[in-house]
Amino acid sequence: MTDSNKNKYDAIIVGGGHNGLVCAAYLAKAGKKVIVLEANSQVGGGAVTSELCYGKRISYCAHFLNQLNTHVLKELNLAAHGLKFAARDLSTVSLDRDGDHLILTKNSAKGGGITKEEAVAYKNFMMLIHDYAKTLGFLMDSPPIDIFNPDWDDKLAALKLGWKLRVGLGAEKMSELLRMIGMNIRDVLNDEFENNKLKGALSFDAVLGTHTGPYSPGNFLNFLYRYAAGDSGALNIPEGGMGAVSNAIASSATASGAEVRTDARVRTINVENCAVSGVTLENGEIINSSMVISNANTKTTVFDLVGTRHFEADFVLRMTNYRMRGAAAKLHIALHALPDFKGLSKEDLANRLLIAPDQEDVERAFNHVKYGETSPSPMMEISIPSLVDKSLADNGHVLSATVQYAPYALKGGWTEEAKAAFLETCIDRIAEYAPDIREQIEHAEILTPKDLEDRFGMVGGNWHHGELTLDQMLMLRPVPEASRYALPLDGLYICGAGAHPGGGVMGAAGRNAAKAILKGEVK
Numbered sequence: 001m002t003d004s005n006k007n008k009y010d011a012i013i014v015g016g017g018h019n020g021l022v023c024a025a026y027l028a029k030a031g032k033k034v035i036v037l038e039a040n041s042q043v044g045g046g047a048v049t050s051e052l053c054y055g056k057r058i059s060y061c062a063h064f065l066n067q068l069n070t071h072v073l074k075e076l077n078l079a080a081h082g083l084k085f086a087a088r089d090l091s092t093v094s095l096d097r098d099g100d101h102l103i104l105t106k107n108s109a110k111g112g113g114i115t116k117e118e119a120v121a122y123k124n125f126m127m128l129i130h131d132y133a134k135t136l137g138f139l140m141d142s143p144p145i146d147i148f149n150p151d152w153d154d155k156l157a158a159l160k161l162g163w164k165l166r167v168g169l170g171a172e173k174m175s176e177l178l179r180m181i182g183m184n185i186r187d188v189l190n191d192e193f194e195n196n197k198l199k200g201a202l203s204f205d206a207v208l209g210t211h212t213g214p215y216s217p218g219n220f221l222n223f224l225y226r227y228a229a230g231d232s233g234a235l236n237i238p239e240g241g242m243g244a245v246s247n248a249i250a251s252s253a254t255a256s257g258a259e260v261r262t263d264a265r266v267r268t269i270n271v272e273n274c275a276v277s278g279v280t281l282e283n284g285e286i287i288n289s290s291m292v293i294s295n296a297n298t299k300t301t302v303f304d305l306v307g308t309r310h311f312e313a314d315f316v317l318r319m320t321n322y323r324m325r326g327a328a329a330k331l332h333i334a335l336h337a338l339p340d341f342k343g344l345s346k347e348d349l350a351n352r353l354l355i356a357p358d359q360e361d362v363e364r365a366f367n368h369v370k371y372g373e374t375s376p377s378p379m380m381e382i383s384i385p386s387l388v389d390k391s392l393a394d395n396g397h398v399l400s401a402t403v404q405y406a407p408y409a410l411k412g413g414w415t416e417e418a419k420a421a422f423l424e425t426c427i428d429r430i431a432e433y434a435p436d437i438r439e440q441i442e443h444a445e446i447l448t449p450k451d452l453e454d455r456f457g458m459v460g461g462n463w464h465h466g467e468l469t470l471d472q473m474l475m476l477r478p479v480p481e482a483s484r485y486a487l488p489l490d491g492l493y494i495c496g497a498g499a500h501p502g503g504g505v506m507g508a509a510g511r512n513a514a515k516a517i518l519k520g521e522v523k
C-alpha cells in the first residue's frame with residue numbers, strides 16, 4: 001500500500017456502536033475498505049459489558065436482546081462469531097408485594113388475580129398484536145418508503161404494505177389497527193382489560209425508553225414496535241452480556257476486512273468543496289474518505305462534528321427541534337447473594353421482573369419527569385443475568401435495572417448528592433418487593449440520563465438518539481430531509497438509532513444504511 005492510500009478508505013464509520021459495526025460488516029462484505037472509529041475503549045456503545053466491581057460484570061445499558069434483527073443474526077453469521085444465548089424467550093414477572101405475581105408469556109397470563117376470561121382476552125390481544133407486528137415488521141428491514149420520489153422498490157413496498165393491511169389482515173383488523181395506531185396505551189388497555197397489574201405491565205412496555213407516560217398520545221405504536229422487531233420481541237439474554245453481541249458483530253466485520261479502532265474519538269468530520277473529505281481524530285490524525293457514515297447521534301454529527309455552516313438553514317432548524325429527551329436511568333447492583341423476593345423461586349427470578357403495578361402508577365411516576373424531578377416511586381425492568389450466566393459473577397450475583405423515570409435536566413442538576421439520593425430511592429423501591437436486598441448489596445451505582453449522554457454520547461440521555469414518536473418515525477426520521485440515511489451534504493450518512501427504524505439493539509438501522517449505500521439508492 002502506498003503512503004497516500006494508507007489513510008484513505010471507501011468509508012469511515014464514526015462510532016462503533018452495534019449499528020456502526022453492522023454497517024461496517026455489510027460494507028466490508030461487499031468489498032469496501034472500511035474503518036470504524038470508536039471513541040470509547042471498547043466497541044458496542046449502549047450494547048457493552050463492563051466491570052461493575054471486582055469479579056462482577058454487567059451489561060451497562062441494554063440488558064435484554066429482544067429486538068436483534070433476524071437478517072443481521074443470520075447474514076453476519078453471529079453464532080459463528082461467538083454469539084451464544086444464556087437464556088431465551090424469558091417470561092415477564094410483574095412483581096406484587098404480597099407475592100401474588102403476574103406471569104406473562106407471549107400468549108399466556110397467570111397469577112396476579114387474572115381471571116380465566118382475562119387470560120383468554122390477553123391471549124387474543126397478543127395474537128392481534130403479533131398479527132399487526134408481522135404486517136408492519138417488514139418496514140423495519142429497508143429504508144423508509146420515499147413518498148416524494150418513489151422508485152420501483154418504493155412502489156413495491158407501498159403495494160406490499162397495502163396488500164398486507166387489506167388482504168393479510170382483512171378489513172376488520174385493518175380498521176382496528178388504524179384506530180389504535182395513534183392512541184395512547186392507556187386507552188387501548190382500558191378497552192381490553194380490567195386487571196390493573198396486567199395494564200401496568202403492558203403500559204410499561206409502551207413507555208420504556210421513551211419520554212411518555214401511559215396517557216401520552218401515540219405510544220401504542222411503541223408497544224407494537226417491541227413485537228415488530230427481531231424474533232417477535234422474544235426476551236433473550238446473551239452469554240457474556242450485551243457486549244458479547246457487539247463483539248460478535250465486530251468479529252464478523254473484521255473477518256470481512258473492516259478495520260475497527262477503539263480510543264479513536266472523531267473531533268471533526270471534514271468538508272471540502274461542499275462534500276465530506278474525511279475526519280480528524282482528537283489526536284490530530286486525519287483519515288481520508290469521500291464517504292463518512294455516522295453512528296454517533298445525529299445532532300452531534302450535524303452540530304459538533306460537521307458544523308451547521310455546511311447545511312441549509314431549514315435543515316438546521318429542523319435538527320434543532322428534533323426531540324431527544326431521555327427519561328430512563330440504569331441501576332446496577334453487585335449482590336453477595338440473591339435477595340428474597342416473596343413467592344419467587346430462583347428459576348422465576350431469572351425472568352424479566354417488572355415493577356409497574358398499575359398504569360396509573362406509571363403515569364404518576366412520569367409526571368415528575370415533566371417538571372425536572374425524579375420519581376419517588378419509579379417503575380423498573382429488572383434482570384439478574386448471573387442466574388443464567390455464571391461468567392458475569394465469580395461469586396454472588398449482579399442485578400441490572402432500567403429505571404423509569406429520571407429526567408435528563410434535574411432541577412438543581414445531577415450533583416453527587418442528587419445521584420446518591422436517587423440511588424437510595426431505587427434500592428428502597430426494590431426493597432418493597434425484596435425486603436432483605438440491602439443486606440446483600442456489595443456495590444451499587446446509578447447512571448442518570450446525563451451520565452448516559454456523557455459516557456455513550458446519547459444526547460439528552462435518549463437511547464433512540466431521538467424520540468421514537470409518530471412525527472419522528474419512518475420517512476420522518478430523523479427529519480424528512482434525511483430519512484434515507486443520507487444527510488444533505490455530499491458523502492455524509494447516518495447509520496445509528498437516530499435513523500429508521502430507531503433504537504434498541506436491532507442492527508436494522510446499520511443494515512439498512514449499508515444496503516441503501518451499496519445500492520446507490522440513497523436519494
Ligand SMILES: Cc1cc2nc3c(=O)[nH]c(=O)nc-3n(C[C@H](O)[C@H](O)[C@H](O)COP(=O)(O)OP(=O)(O)OC[C@H]3O[C@@H](n4cnc5c(N)ncnc54)[C@H](O)[C@@H]3O)c2cc1C
Pocket residue numbers: 014015016017018019020037038039040043044045046047060061062063064065066067264265266267295296297300328329330402452455456457458463464495496497498502503504505506
Ligand atoms: C439504560 C438503557 C437500557 C436499555 N435497554 C435496552 C434493552 O434491554 N434492549 C435493547 O435492545 N436496547 C436497550 N437499550 C437501547 C440500546 O442500548 C440503544 O438503542 C442502542 O445502543 C443504540 O445503538 P447505536 O449503535 O445506534 O448507538 P450507540 O449504542 O449509542 O453507539 C454510538 C457509538 O458512537 C460512539 N461515538 C459517539 N461520538 C463519537 C465520536 N465523536 N467519535 C467516535 N465515536 C463516537 C459512541 O461512543 C458509541 O459507541 C437501552 C439503552 C439504555 C440507555
